[in-house]
Amino acid sequence: MTDSLFIRACYNKPTERTPVWIMRQAGRYLPQYRAIRSGHSFTEMYKTPELATEVTLQPVDILGVDAAILFSDILVVPEAMGMELRFIEGRGPVFSEPLRNELQVMGLKEVESNEALSFVMQAIKNLRRELSGRVPLIGFCGAPWTLATYMVEGGASRHYRHIKEWRFKRPDMLEQLLSRVTDALIDYCRAQMDAGVQALQIFDSWAGLLDEDGFEHLALKYVRKLIGAIRRPGVPLIYFPRGGMLWLEKLGDLGAEVIGLDWNIAPRRARELAAGRFALQGNLDPTALYAGEEQVRRHTLKMLEGFGRGRGHIANLGHGILPDIPVENARAFVETIQSESAGFRNTEQAV
Amino acid sequence: MTDSLFIRACYNKPTERTPVWIMRQAGRYLPQYRAIRSGHSFTEMYKTPELATEVTLQPVDILGVDAAILFSDILVVPEAMGMELRFIEGRGPVFSEPLRNELQVMGLKEVESNEALSFVMQAIKNLRRELSGRVPLIGFCGAPWTLATYMVEGGASRHYRHIKEWRFKRPDMLEQLLSRVTDALIDYCRAQMDAGVQALQIFDSWAGLLDEDGFEHLALKYVRKLIGAIRRPGVPLIYFPRGGMLWLEKLGDLGAEVIGLDWNIAPRRARELAAGRFALQGNLDPTALYAGEEQVRRHTLKMLEGFGRGRGHIANLGHGILPDIPVENARAFVETIQSESAGFRNTEQAV
Numbered sequence: 079m080t081d082s083l084f085i086r087a088c089y090n091k092p093t094e095r096t097p098v099w100i101m102r103q104a105g106r107y108l109p110q111y112r113a114i115r116s117g118h119s120f121t122e123m124y125k126t127p128e129l130a131t132e133v134t135l136q137p138v139d140i141l142g143v144d145a146a147i148l149f150s151d152i153l154v155v156p157e158a159m160g161m162e163l164r165f166i167e168g169r170g171p172v173f174s175e176p177l178r179n180e181l182q183v184m185g186l187k188e189v190e191s192n193e194a195l196s197f198v199m200q201a202i203k204n205l206r207r208e209l210s211g212r213v214p215l216i217g218f219c220g221a222p223w224t225l226a227t228y229m230v231e232g233g234a235s236r237h238y239r240h241i242k243e244w245r246f247k248r249p250d251m252l253e254q255l256l257s258r259v260t261d262a263l264i265d266y267c268r269a270q271m272d273a274g275v276q277a278l279q280i281f282d283s284w285a286g287l288l289d290e291d292g293f294e295h296l297a298l299k300y301v302r303k304l305i306g307a308i309r310r311p312g313v314p315l316i317y318f319p320r321g322g323m324l325w326l327e328k329l330g331d332l333g334a335e336v337i338g339l340d341w342n343i344a345p346r347r348a349r350e351l352a353a354g355r356f357a358l359q360g361n362l363d364p365t366a367l368y369a370g371e372e373q374v375r376r377h378t379l380k381m382l383e384g385f386g387r388g389r390g391h392i393a394n395l396g397h398g399i400l401p402d403i404p405v406e407n408a409r410a411f412v413e414t415i416q417s418e419s420a421g422f423r424n425t426e427q428a429v
Numbered sequence: 430m431t432d433s434l435f436i437r438a439c440y441n442k443p444t445e446r447t448p449v450w451i452m453r454q455a456g457r458y459l460p461q462y463r464a465i466r467s468g469h470s471f472t473e474m475y476k477t478p479e480l481a482t483e484v485t486l487q488p489v490d491i492l493g494v495d496a497a498i499l500f501s502d503i504l505v506v507p508e509a510m511g512m513e514l515r516f517i518e519g520r521g522p523v524f525s526e527p528l529r530n531e532l533q534v535m536g537l538k539e540v541e542s543n544e545a546l547s548f549v550m551q552a553i554k555n556l557r558r559e560l561s562g563r564v565p566l567i568g569f570c571g572a573p574w575t576l577a578t579y580m581v582e583g584g585a586s587r588h589y590r591h592i593k594e595w596r597f598k599r600p601d602m603l604e605q606l607l608s609r610v611t612d613a614l615i616d617y618c619r620a621q622m623d624a625g626v627q628a629l630q631i632f633d634s635w636a637g638l639l640d641e642d643g644f645e646h647l648a649l650k651y652v653r654k655l656i657g658a659i660r661r662p663g664v665p666l667i668y669f670p671r672g673g674m675l676w677l678e679k680l681g682d683l684g685a686e687v688i689g690l691d692w693n694i695a696p697r698r699a700r701e702l703a704a705g706r707f708a709l710q711g712n713l714d715p716t717a718l719y720a721g722e723e724q725v726r727r728h729t730l731k732m733l734e735g736f737g738r739g740r741g742h743i744a745n746l747g748h749g750i751l752p753d754i755p756v757e758n759a760r761a762f763v764e765t766i767q768s769e770s771a772g773f774r775n776t777e778q779a780v
Contacts, residue, residue, distance in 0.1 A: 237715075237716065237751055238716070239716065239719065239751070239753075242714070242716030242717075242719065243716065243719040243720070245716070246714070246716060246717045246719060246720040246724060246728060247719060247720040247721065247724060286693065288693075289692045289693060289694075289695070289714055289747075290693070290694065290695035290698070291695070321693075323675055324674055324675050324693055324694060341640045342637065342639075342640060342641070342672075342675055343640075343641065343675060344640070344641035344642070347641070363593070363597070363640055364588075365588065365589070365590065365593030365594065365596070365597060366593075366597045368590065368593065368594040368597060368598060369594070369597040369598040370598065373597060373598060377597060396640075400588055400590070402590075
């Protein structure tokens with residue numbers, strides 16, 4: 079797989095065309111996903127390796143994307159640390175007892191991923207067998223700051239009152255939590271690599287809640303520690319700090335091969351700021367796929383043009399695909415990348 | 430009032446100390462506000478000039494801020510354009526019939542602010558009399574993009590599906606709406622100035638939903654038109670593009686004297702990007718006021734240090750004050766600015 083389009087693009091190596099996958103590509107917008115989901119709870123889906131395997135493969139078959147990403151949830155780690163998690167229809171994941179004091183932080187369990195999260199490892203093994211080299215398999219985890227935010231808030235939140243109170247009033251307690259979560263993630267990511275993932279994405283979905291100082295000391299510091307502990311030759315790492323595009327310049331020495339971009343930042347500007355130090359992944363606004371197929375093609379070409387002729391771009395949306403996107407439009411996005419990006423590349427070689 | 434601290438700072442002129450006010454300073458965190466609010470609906474409050482006047486004055490008396498900002502709501506303009514607005518407890522403002530087609534856009538009324546919004550103008554006149562020169566009075570409006578977002582979504586929204594669909598699928602219809610809203614705002618802002626506001630802030634609360642291209646063509650284009658039409662000598666304009674800190678460099682030729690900052694951007698970086706072309710307002714994370722008074726002082730001093738010794742800074746939070754902030758902490762923020770910022774200024778003069 080090290081010579082796949084996706085892995086080569088992660089390492090900034092030349093590719094004939096731009097590889098493409100879609101965040102949340104195994105999801106509700108696919109009728110085939112909804113068919114399986116109708117018979118099982120979300121929890122059953124990610125805890126049953128056969129189901130997780132099946133839905134992970136769907137977009138590879140249906141859309142022809144250039145990478146598979148494991149169907150799972152970032153909150154399996156806090157769950158393995160002992161926090162009871164429930165998925166409430168229309169409200170998303172909710173922790174029954176959010177962390178609100180030091181005693182609760184002290185009470186979190188250490189994670190032995192191969193035991194507590196064996197269902198993830200089994201799904202990875204199944205997938206490697208089923209994929210048998212068709213496309214690489216991406217594993218993932220939530221970043222420490224993002225997981226801590228969920229664990230303290232308990233679920234979706236309006237002002238993130240509790241985690242922010244920790245940040246400004248009890249930074250010591252927050253740092254203790256971030257350390258514990260980072261340790262659990264180190265074990266979890268290593269186990270995913272042992273089981274066979276060929277790349278790994280770290281989702282920092284709440285980076286944008288922070289000020290610059292907080293981003294450095296509460297987000298990056300722990301991501302740097304995580305990356306330092308899990309790096310392996312041949313397994314590229316992708317860091318996606320959503321809402322953190324203002325801080326792209328700071329990510330050059332993080333150790334991640336790829337930085338995921340949300341749609342706020344213009345591709346051209348991201349290229350300038352990256353200055354070849356890391357590859358870029360993204361970043362079409364997912365709502366652009368609400369437009370008609372012809373318009374999707376146009377918006378996609380404009381994005382490709384923005385990223386320009388250089389190597390080191392993996393096409394994706396700037397956030398997960400939305401559940402009510404027509405499949406034809408997702409396919410138009412993927413097809414446009416696959417059929418048109420070679421032109422951009424050829425121009426590069428001609429120059 | 431042109432020699433008040435606040436107005437001088439807006440125009441980048443020297444001041445003995447940094448002026449300070451707080452977004453949403455007339456609000457729920459004040460027991461005196463809640464006392465009045467308990468007897469009246471939110472709608473009654475902003476439509477009754479006497480009530481609007483009373484709550485506008487509260488933070489001037491209680492916290493001693495350096496500017497008053499009219500108590501009102503940005504949605505009075507769509508309301509005057511004919512959209513029925515309801516405030517639902519715990520859910521915020523909701524339009525009964527959000528805009529979903531061209532016919533509805535065509536059906537929007539032109540706004541004669543002095544008639545349809547006379548309650549605002551009356552409150553402004555009352556306030557000028559009551560304030561009698563103590564501090565300047567700031568008027569405000571929502572930016573065209575932000576008002577259009579509310580009008581199309583109908584209320585708070587998760588993915589802003591509808592306005593984004595217009596943006597990518599029917600840009601022509603969106604531009605028509607933005608033009609109509611801009612025209613209404615020109616009339617509204619002029620009427621506020623005629624009635625006596627001494628500065629005016631344009632809130633672009635949903636700037637952060639956009640990509641760079643959208644920010645330029647759907648947000649800035651119309652703000653530029655608005656500013657061009659309403660500029661008057663002696664009445665500084667403040668533009669606050671929340672979530673748009675990535676695009677600060679683009680705002681140099683907008684015509685606004687002041688750019689409001691959210692807390693994402695580090696003050697030092699904002700100073701560099703502004704390069705003296707505009708004054709800056711902000712930007713402490715409002716949740717920092719959840720910490721104790723002593724910590725609030727420390728966080729505030731750190732912010733002052735970040736903005737440094739130059740002129741042209743108006744202290745504020747990076748977003749509205751939250752309803753459950755202890756009043757002592759809001760006072761600690763204001764007092765720290767007022768007692769400590771002179772030190773920073775004096776150093777400047779010494780250098």
